[in-house]
Amino acid sequence: MPEEQQPDDVLHSVENGVSWITLNRPEAMNAVTWDQRERIMALLAAASSDPAIRAVVITATGKGFCAGADLRGSPDTGGERVAGDVARMIRQGAQRFIASVMDCEKPVIAAVNGTAAGIGAHLALACDLVLASESAKFIEVFVRRGLVPDGGGAYLLPRLIGPQRAKELMFFGDSVPAAEAERLGLVNRVVPPEDLDKTAREWAERLAQGPTRAIALTKQLVNASLDADRTTAFAAEATAQEINMTTRDANEGVASFVERRTPSYEGR
Template sequence: MTSTPTQDVENELLASLVNGVLTLTINRVEMSNAIPYYVRDRLIEHFTNAHSDLNIRAIVLTGAGDRHFCTGADLRVRPTPPTLPEGAPDFIVGSAVEMMRSGFQRLMESMQDCQKPIIAAMNGTAAGGGAMLALAADLVVASDTARFVDVFASRGLLPDGGFAYLLPQIVGMHRAKEIVMLGETISAPEALALGIINRVVPGDELDSYVREMAERLASKPTKVLGWAKQLLHSSVENGRSVVLEQEGLFVELNIATADSQERTAAMREKRDPTFRGF
């Protein structure tokens, strides 16, 4: 395990902003779109910044090529370890916990907490941490040849990065245990039936389909979408009284938005509203 000699993060994670849609493309085809720590950290940065960037109205996450969406962490590339004081052991108690918290767990949370809708465009296999990225997205559109693979148990590893937190919410507990314990490859149509994927389209139509969906989302009242996302996530973890209290708060906050005023004006003037995302 050595540090990478070059870190070309700008080329390994492509980013473009067009018509309010931020497209993030994992561009490591030769490594099956596995991501090293510095690409992971740049993804976290993008999702965190997008939360409050008014120019970004929707996000698309995809992989380069047509074989792999993302196959998780590239563990062949490690950051330079810190210098230890004399007498310290090579493994420090708590370091593994911190590595998880600051790594894929943080990436998952940055996606779940981002107020902008995130579409995962699964152009190929999503495995390990890459499967987590699909679970953490708000919507998933897959090519008809895409696959969803939980590789953790077959490699003697515990599901990490929030995988075990997200999966039962989407497929139910018994299905989640089947996926985790058996580790069988799930085809795109099977993932659609399980609720992991929202749409399956031919591979040559994936980009155009996702672009149209993302631009539709980008034209909607962004604050409303973000608050709705937060409410839906809260409903899984909190009781009725908490969720209803949040609902009332967000309804009141929405009244003060420019998009709410535009909605009222459009109704009065009998025209379609033009939302600006604030």
């Protein structure tokens, strides 16, 4: 696929309505730097605002998807650390990074080609759909370093696999192979390594042919549902449908049903 030349540590291309974001520091197992995070967040924000982009894939080169955080290049306060500095760094860094994936208005697919550890695991799990190579593995590595999981881990994992399983992964920090991750519900599908890119492309291009705004509103509803009571969730659903019925794609979907033909969605 055609790639932008700068910066080389995050490759980017747009094909058939799909924004491909590729971590490209294979020598470091794609441990993500501050600058890489800023670049990815900017690309996700651009995808949200660009009607020509209708799906996103996040993947990586080499044997690792993302081995965690590489703190080189982080903003330097230039002075003595005071209480609140670490919390501020987490809010402005890891949490903002993961939120940018969840808040992207286009569906985001993770194509996990190898090790996803720490913030790398949370990057994958924040995506709407997760494809994993048979060689992939997921590691809640924080406990191995005596750290609390950050980047939304304690929020994401219980919602995916329940609190007991989440605690098991976070308390022990064991490596979870792709097949076990699929069984637990961390990933949607495991494929042979040679099929990962092809499957991600098929899924993303299928999404890119769909009713983009309806999918965006559905994403928002599902992401908010576990934090809302029934009354709030039902009200949000009704409002989302009200908004959606103003789109061209909703009108096309209804018309195609009445006319007994295949719909042609424009993403608008």
